[in-house]
Amino acid sequence: MAEQDPPKKPATGLRPIERLNSEERLSRLTPATASATNHEYCSKFARDFLDAHFYFCSSKFVVARGGKVKALDEAFRDAEAWYAKALEWIGNKDQVEIPLFYESREVQVSHSFAGRLLRLLMQYDRLFAETLYGLNCESIPADARENTTAVAAKRIKAIQQLCIPDTDKFAPDGTLLNSSRSQNHGHA
Template sequence: MAAVLEQTPEPDPRPAPRVAPQPDPSTAATPVSGLKPIDRLTSDSRLARINPESDAKTVLRYSSQFARNYIRSDYNFCAAKIAVARGGKVRALEAALRETSEWLRKTEKWLLRHQVRPIELPHDLIELTITRPLAGLLVRCLTQYDRVYARATERVLTGKITGDDRAGILNNAERRLKQIVQICMPDNDQYDFDGARREQ
């Protein structure tokens, strides 16, 4: 029969090492907005290979799912393409970005005619690289889109516009921003000097 150790071992006089508390994985990566966190931006390696005109950074605030998806999937691609755009492609991009920005400005102004108490929507922040002024204009359009999203949401919740009105406004805005991606895709030689796309 095995012997049973009856004697209590002496306590170790050395203090126990301190262990930093680990964050709860269920809450650590949960952003304030409730949107899925952006782990990395698509085309970040493409953008890193570009020699930009500037290495400016900006912090973009966003609340909408569309803005989150656009930032993650399309922004770096567009910023890289804008950085190497030449000739007619620059004119095509400039025209599309300015028209989009102006449409969003007018839409927000129209929404603001319906005065309501502002509602603070949950939001996230992300740092983006500005390769050229046109990339900065794209960031401005995304900021304007998110303001239109917030204004339209406020006015639906207070009964100033209908859900269909809101959907129409956002669909139109999203279509315009997606068009920027389509303009970025073709190479420079597929645009005429005036910015018109050459027929294939």
């Protein structure tokens, strides 16, 4: 094994910043599960989320403990229940299918939460397509489609936002410490 040359210091004398891309970040953690799957998507939201946030969330899922796990699980349960109702709603509407272009990408699934997040992204894409089909045959208005896809995206983004604080920022009951969510100001 040949040894690597140490990184050269820039003229400023400061250490160079080494950023980890998403796959490198994930490869440094010991995954709870180690599987890969091909994910097909047709929406810009799914593509952008996979590019910018999926592996970040996956790495945070692997190291999450205690209250953070509880908070994430609750957010997943809320999102999954909402998606079930939304898919049932759009499934009862008339739809005219139109051809959509799908892209495919191999995705590493390192934790059961990452699998759940990927499933939500698949359900988002299904809602995206089926609301477009419903709009195409005028069984739903444009504003209903926009509202449905916006709320669907917010459900996934809420999970991503829970990944940002460190595990020690959560109480055992899953509330975020020092947040308006954990303080009751006379509101239910």
